[in-house]
Amino acid sequence: TWQYHDFHLNTFRHTHADMARTSAVMSEFGRFYEQQYAVALFNSVRYEIEGGGNTQTQLLHRKDPLKNKSIFSGGLFQYLEESKKWRSRFLYVGDSYNISLYESKAVRVINCAGYRALTSMEEYLGLLNNSLSDTKAKAASAPFLKCPSQFPLILWHPYARHHYFCVMTEKEQKKWHAIFQDCVRHSNNGLSEECKVATPAFTDALRLYRQAKGHYGTWDMMCGNQAQILANLVMETLHPELKNLIVPRLKGKLQQRQRDWMLISDAVYRQVLSQTKTQHEALAQVCEVERPRLDSALRTDMDQIVTSKEHVSGKIRAFVLPRVEQLVRSKVQPYIHSILEALMEPTSRGFSEVRDILFRELVEVSKNTMNDSSSEKVGEHMDKISMLAFHPVKMQSCYEKMEALNLEGLQQRCDVSSPSVFIQRAQILMRQQMDNAVHTFEQLVHQSLDGHSGEDFCKTIQRCQDRVLKKYDYDSSTVRKKFFREALLQIIIPYMLKQLSPSCSPELPKYKELIFEDFSRFILVENIFEEVVLQSVSKDIMMAVKEAVVQRRHNLYRDSMVLTNSDPNLHLLGEDTIDWAGQIRGVKGERQGGEVANRKRRQIVSMIQLDGMPLLYESCQEVPEPGSPDSISEIRDLINPNALTLRNVRLEWKSHYRVADRASWQRIEVGVENS
Numbered sequence: 001t002w003q004y005h006d007f008h009l010n011t012f013r014h015t016h017a018d019m020a021r022t023s024a025v026m027s028e029f030g031r032f033y034e035q036q037y038a039v040a041l042f043n044s045v046r047y048e049i050e051g052g053g054n055t056q057t058q059l060l061h062r063k064d065p066l067k068n069k070s071i072f073s074g075g076l077f078q079y080l081e082e083s084k085k086w087r088s089r090f091l092y093v094g095d096s097y098n099i100s101l102y103e104s105k106a107v108r109v110i111n112c113a114g115y116r117a118l119t120s121m122e123e124y125l126g127l128l129n130n131s132l133s134d135t136k137a138k139a140a141s142a143p144f145l146k147c148p149s150q151f152p153l154i155l156w157h158p159y160a161r162h163h164y165f166c167v168m169t170e171k172e173q174k175k176w177h178a179i180f181q182d183c184v185r186h187s188n189n190g191l192s193e194e195c196k197v198a199t200p201a202f203t204d205a206l207r208l209y210r211q212a213k214g215h216y217g218t219w220d221m222m223c224g225n226q227a228q229i230l231a232n233l234v235m236e237t238l239h240p241e242l243k244n245l246i247v248p249r250l251k252g253k254l255q256q257r258q259r260d261w262m263l264i265s266d267a268v269y270r271q272v273l274s275q276t277k278t279q280h281e282a283l284a285q286v287c288e289v290e291r292p293r294l295d296s297a298l299r300t301d302m303d304q305i306v307t308s309k310e311h312v313s314g315k316i317r318a319f320v321l322p323r324v325e326q327l328v329r330s331k332v333q334p335y336i337h338s339i340l341e342a343l344m345e346p347t348s349r350g351f352s353e354v355r356d357i358l359f360r361e362l363v364e365v366s367k368n369t370m371n372d373s374s375s376e377k378v379g380e381h382m383d384k385i386s387m388l389a390f391h392p393v394k395m396q397s398c399y400e401k402m403e404a405l406n407l408e409g410l411q412q413r414c415d416v417s418s419p420s421v422f423i424q425r426a427q428i429l430m431r432q433q434m435d436n437a438v439h440t441f442e443q444l445v446h447q448s449l450d451g452h453s454g455e456d457f458c459k460t461i462q463r464c465q466d467r468v469l470k471k472y473d474y475d476s477s478t479v480r481k482k483f484f485r486e487a488l489l490q491i492i493i494p495y496m497l498k499q500l501s502p503s504c505s506p507e508l509p510k511y512k513e514l515i516f517e518d519f520s521r522f523i524l525v526e527n528i529f530e531e532v533v534l535q536s537v538s539k540d541i542m543m544a545v546k547e548a549v550v551q552r553r554h555n556l557y558r559d560s561m562v563l564t565n566s567d568p569n570l571h572l573l574g575e576d577t578i579d580w581a582g583q584i585r586g587v588k589g590e591r592q593g594g595e596v597a598n599r600k601r602r603q604i605v606s607m608i609q610l611d612g613m614p615l616l617y618e619s620c621q622e623v624p625e626p627g628s629p630d631s632i633s634e635i636r637d638l639i640n641p642n643a644l645t646l647r648n649v650r651l652e653w654k655s656h657y658r659v660a661d662r663a664s665w666q667r668i669e670v671g672v673e674n675s
Helices: 005-050 121-129 170-188 198-212 226-249 254-371 375-385 392-402 420-448 454-514 525-550 580-592 631-639 643-659 662-674
Strands: 072-080 085-093 099-103 106-110 116-118 151-156 163-167 600-603 622-624
Touching (some): 005 198, 005 226, 116 170, 121 151, 151 170, 163 170, 198 454, 254 392, 254 420, 254 454, 254 525, 392 420, 454 525
Antiparallel strands (some): 072 085, 072 163, 099 106, 116 151
16 A cells, blocks of 8 residues: 555565564563562552551442443544545444444444544644654645545544544534543543552553653553553654654655555554554463462461561661652652642542532432422433433533643653643543442432322432532542542652662662562562652652641542531442333333333433434434344444435435535535445
């Protein structure tokens, strides 16, 4: 596809070079991972034996909120690079947040980790022009594709293939953009917090690997699962080297060179991703096989290992502490409060917006049940708010508040590449708190359904609403304080390590002599050094957050506060999602004396209705479960309507645009023909 014969030879050579580079990175990372796996296992077993206090939350948490749910499905136009044409496509976003593109009988899946969702060709061209450093195109110059409308949607990735879509109205664009952003946000958060050993081992190994290369601080491309993150790690150095080698050999106009370089970059990235996936799985398997032996050794000698670690920690602390305290006084303490204020303002605005949306939705439920409090009617209203936290459009205003986070000035001083890491983390916490609040409200209402009717039930709904809002305020404060502390540590600790490592790291190996050989797998002097640095600044960070609480800023509460209406038995309620829709179908089925219809996968976001226009094709209100026998055929029917249906749709649209906008009809007629 590159049109030049010499590219084939160069590609062959670069492919072998890429494989060698990937293997070298994975080999070095593997050494860090095996070391940190033993340390993470030690920390996990020690926590299990000694126990640790977790903050008791007021709100309930559900286990699998998206069970039997889908996020969205609908139609829009996609640009196909192979044919250089726009075609109508059916998109489905399931509970995995992967985007499934249905093209006739084929399905293409897009994992959005590492992508950015753009709505402007100017912004896209700005990013694209950075890929070719030798020449620059003006923002207004013609790109290699022309959008048939003023409402593009582009998924951009620094290494992988880009995806181009467009819609016909601004309303559609905003809705799809919110959905794409949610897919990116969820996919970026690819490391499971449930894995108490593998995940900490991976993140610590990755951090130590990058620090060994001189990269401290946050990293924008820590996105997706382990294989994707490792592929980004390889591409971080490989990509610029390939660009310097290949881009000067590209020929043709700027747009053609951009297209060719994107194809090459995507091919290399897919090759690297395939390798990192295979090699990481092998590395993880080796560690899992060795885990039982390590676990047994830990449980046998835990007391001796802890004592040995404390002894070594005391020696390293005595050596490091004078330098650390000097650095904290002169370079850290003066900036803690300003960094904290920059974090608190947008974060608290976002959580406040979550509360406002929650309040409006709960009031709406209370109003709707005032006249009709039957189980069927209550179930209908509860089913509408059940997935509120996972509705990208309704939650968008909360997320936008966090987008205002500005850490300008920290990029150079503290090696903070961008605030995106903190923005996405806060947005995920907002979604979790919204879902916890809705789930708690559901459980309380469901518990109160029996034995109440009419006005009494309406008062019960209002009492449940007040209880949930108070619990949300407390949990929101707890979650935000923890987020502030962790964000400050993520910003300050790498800066301190970068300043201290040149003078302290060369002295650390001598402390290895103090560790028994049998315990050397679980006690690493590098980890102890970082723990000492962390402990030295944690007190100042805790005091800064505590001062904000004492001053009652941003509605933060004290940790010791106990709600007067705390429910000691609330946590005995279920963790599973209440199937309101199933109960409604059950009631209707009983009334009709027949079988309840087959269960369908409920869609969270409703279809996009164009004001005053008939729909070219409708988004699915309900997508059948994969297990149902007709699911595949139903989806294919959506993609390949029969000739009569296609003819009717075409005539309907043509009739509409004859009196409205013939130019718009001409732009999308091709899409109708090929859908």
